[in-house]
Amino acid sequence: MSERYISPLVIRRLPKYHRCLKELSRSGVSRVSSSVLANNLGFTASQVRQDFSCFGGFGQQGYGYNVESLLAEIASIIGVDRKHTAAIIGVGHLGHALVNNFSFKTSGFELAAAFDVNPELIGTKIGDVPILDISEMEKKFDENPFDVAVLTMPRELARDMARKVAELGVRGIWNFTNVDLSATELGVEIENVHFADSLKILCYEISKEK
């Protein structure tokens, strides 16, 4: 892949294209135009073509795009066709919800382990995922370095844990603790999940109607 600059706004739209194309593929659609894609996603067709031009354009517009090959190209750009590993730190309700119901595989990850302090959980499994003692984290990372740490433990512990997993060599943190973590400070990629941002958008939408 070329190393030229691609705007974060374009990058943030890639998962939406990926999701939409997966649905089209599942529905048996074989070709799709930029305007149909745009319509499904709430973008404009010229936005879609502009976004795709950042990656070379993905083939002939006049006939629409081939759904399977476009899906494969976008999957490859995102990197979901590689096999990264992830470990969840904190198996409370949110951790449980993610282990039980979230498909890490669809996003390019194998969820390889979960860590907690609760002696009732340690040594058990949820599905295929072993719950390990957090005090053995360093040892486990040594044996088997994880690419990403998913932080779902109490927010008071978030900063220290983020520093620790960064030192242990993760390349990214998926952060649910609602503490803003800084990628430049930690030297790893960070994706902060802020539920509140999403609810505030909804708040705006229902408030403006009043």
Add this chain to the structure above:
Amino acid sequence: MSERYISPLVIRRLPKYHRCLKELSRSGVSRVSSSVLANNLGFTASQVRQDFSCFGGFGQQGYGYNVESLLAEIASIIGVDRKHTAAIIGVGHLGHALVNNFSFKTSGFELAAAFDVNPELIGTKIGDVPILDISEMEKKFDENPFDVAVLTMPRELARDMARKVAELGVRGIWNFTNVDLSATELGVEIENVHFADSLKILCYEISKEK
């Protein structure tokens, strides 16, 4: 508030300004420039000024913005200073995590009730929030219409439940079920939370380094 069109991109940045200003306020900062705001948020200063100009500009740039009044103005635009009500549908792990750890209040909502089918949960409370029998939903909505339904039940049930709460008069749906719901189809505002989109961004960031 004026009814003129404001881009969804601007609107999606409002919660980030709100969060940043709350942090500045908490730290005792009284004035802030557009460039400091921009720096904290990873935007450019001209982006910040352009966004604010959509809402009339918020006062004198030369001296920076007054943090408290800017916070109040943005809170009022988002509508977090009003008191909307929300009900959670589905008290599994994710529902539990939201009831226990998420501050609805900070986003302008009172979480008034939770609904589930589990007889062991029905009649109990989590904190102040009563868990009610889902079969009594219509009655409860009649007595006390909720503004927003938070969908955290299994995805197979999502479409039917979305239609039901829309009929019962909610004005918005905060959707965690990973089923894409359409606002135009349902006639209510929808905010879909897609964990996978966020993880795919992280996947992209760590993949491109390789």
